[in-house]
Amino acid sequence: MIAPEIASPAVTRHILKSFGLHASKRLGQNFLVDGAVVKDIVAAAEIVAGDRVLEIGPGIGTLTQGLLEAGAHVTAVELDKKLPAVLAETLASYDHLHVVPGDILKTDIRALMENQPFKVAANLPYYITTPILLALLEQHLPITHIVTMVQKEVAERMIAAPGSKIYGALSVAVQYHTEPRIVREVAPRSFIPAPEVASAVIACRKREKPPVEVEDERMFFRVVRAAFGQRRKTLANALLGVGASKTAVRHALEEAGIDAQRRGETLRLAEFAHLANVFFAGKRDDGQEANA
Numbered sequence: 001m002i003a004p005e006i007a008s009p010a011v012t013r014h015i016l017k018s019f020g021l022h023a024s025k026r027l028g029q030n031f032l033v034d035g036a037v038v039k040d041i042v043a044a045a046e047i048v049a050g051d052r053v054l055e056i057g058p059g060i061g062t063l064t065q066g067l068l069e070a071g072a073h074v075t076a077v078e079l080d081k082k083l084p085a086v087l088a089e090t091l092a093s094y095d096h097l098h099v100v101p102g103d104i105l106k107t108d109i110r111a112l113m114e115n116q117p118f119k120v121a122a123n124l125p126y127y128i129t130t131p132i133l134l135a136l137l138e139q140h141l142p143i144t145h146i147v148t149m150v151q152k153e154v155a156e157r158m159i160a161a162p163g164s165k166i167y168g169a170l171s172v173a174v175q176y177h178t179e180p181r182i183v184r185e186v187a188p189r190s191f192i193p194a195p196e197v198a199s200a201v202i203a204c205r206k207r208e209k210p211p212v213e214v215e216d217e218r219m220f221f222r223v224v225r226a227a228f229g230q231r232r233k234t235l236a237n238a239l240l241g242v243g244a245s246k247t248a249v250r251h252a253l254e255e256a257g258i259d260a261q262r263r264g265e266t267l268r269l270a271e272f273a274h275l276a277n278v279f280f281a282g283k284r285d286d287g288q289e290a291n292a
Contacts, residue, residue, distance in 0.1 A: 004128070004162075005035055005065070006061055006062045006090060007033055007034060007035040007063075008035060008067070008139075008164040009216045011239075012031050012033045012060065012062070015060050015280055016060070020084050021060070021082065021086070025051055026225060027080055027125060030191040030194075030195050031059055031060060031191060032123055032149070033062075033190060033191060034190035035066075037184070037186055037201065038065075038066035039200060040183055040184055041063060041147050041149070041183075041201055042066045042070050043123055044145075044147045044183045044203040045067075045143060045145065045147040047071070047120050048065060048070070048191065049070070049072075050072075051071070051073065051118075051119055052073050052075070052113060052116060053074070053118060053121055054075050054119070054121075054122070055120075056076075056080060056104050056114075056120065056124060057077070057079065057124065058076035058085065058121060059078075059080075059083060059123070060090055061087050061091045062123075063093060063122075064076055064097065065091060065094070068096065071098040072096070072119075073098075073234060074096065074098070074221075075112060076098070077099045077101075077102065077104045077107055077112075077120075078100070078101060079101075079102065079103050079104070083154070084101050084208070085114075086166070087225075093143060100112065100208070101282070105131060105136070110141055110142075113141070113142075115266060116142060117142045117144055117180075118141075118144070119143065119145040119146075120136060120143055120146040120147070121148070121202065122148045122149065123148070123154065124149060126195070126197070129148075133146070133158075134170075136231075137178070138173075139163070144205070145206065146178065146206070147202070147203045147204070148185070148201070148202060148204075149199055150199065150202060151198075151261065152197065152198040152200040154170075154207070155182050155201075156182075157170050157171055157179050157281070158170060158171060158175075159174075159180050159181065159182060162266055163266055164265070165265070166265065168228045168264075168265065169221075172224050172269060174204060174209075176210050177204075177206065177207060178206050179204065179205045179207060180203070180204045181200055182200050182204055183202065184200065184201050184264060185199070185200050186200060187199075194211065194279065199243060202267070210269050212269050212272075213273060213277075214273045214276055214277060214280075216276070216280045217279075219279055222242050223276040224272055224276075225241070226238055226240075226241030226264075226265075227239065227267065229241050231263065231264065231265060232263075234261045234262065235258065235260055235261075235262050235264060235267075236249060236250065236253065236261065238271045242279060248282060252279050253275070256274045256275045257270050258274075
């Protein structure tokens with residue numbers, strides 16, 4: 001270790017006191033103080049020397065230090081305007097660190113990472129976890145791994161199976177784009193300040209191609225969002241959210257061989273794909289008829 005390990009209660013408190021910092025509730029800040037967790041995140045991301053890594057929300061450099069120690073070239077995007085100056089000091093002895101002030105949801109990630117393959121590692125603010133994950137997945141970026149600290153409940157939703165009460169649109173999106181697995185649970189005492197909920201590290205290896213074939217990805221996710229938009233509704237009613245008529249929905253379900261009384265939480269990825277392909281074929285045929 002080139003510098004003192006930031007992932008400890010004593011060093012973290014020293015840094016916070018030295019810079020007059022306090023965890024921001026507005027930004028969802030909880031500083032990780034468990035070195036074993038840092039090592040597990042680095043291992044789960046399969047970091048080797050020279051890897052390009054995007055870190056979201058580096059904070060005071062706790063996880064950043066672990067990534068740099070493993071030889072990664074880290075680009076860290078930090079929303080808190082006070083922290084880039086802190087990182088310049090806490091990680092002054094390391095090369096291959098580029099800190100970018102800004103909001104990850106407003107950042108051109110492809111340009112920032114020069115459209116080259118990269119990995120993502122992050123201790124995500126829990127209030128904005130889902131929007132960040134979906135933004136990373138939906139842009140079809142050249143990501144190979146996403147390893148994040150999230151609320152345990154969110155991690156469980158990401159790996160949930162059909163038929164589960166927690167299976168939803170996030171489950172489908174994550175499993176369509178990646179192969180997710182929970183690496184470990186993380187207790188509240190591993191942070192300063194301690195959050196009120198348990199956390200988990202989840203590793204998502206990006207798939208080379210989705211596990212199902214869809215004719216149009218936008219239609220696939222329109223169907224998924226509609227199916228889960230009002231969970232208590234049957235598919236016959238929920239799928240009206242796709243923008244189709246009752247007759248079109250009924251015909252699509254019949255052609256896909258799916259019972260109209262089922263609910264979205266019971267559909268497997270393959271069933272969502274089949275249903276979306278039927279809707280897309282119908283939309284395409286309607287367009288051809290209109291142009292005839």
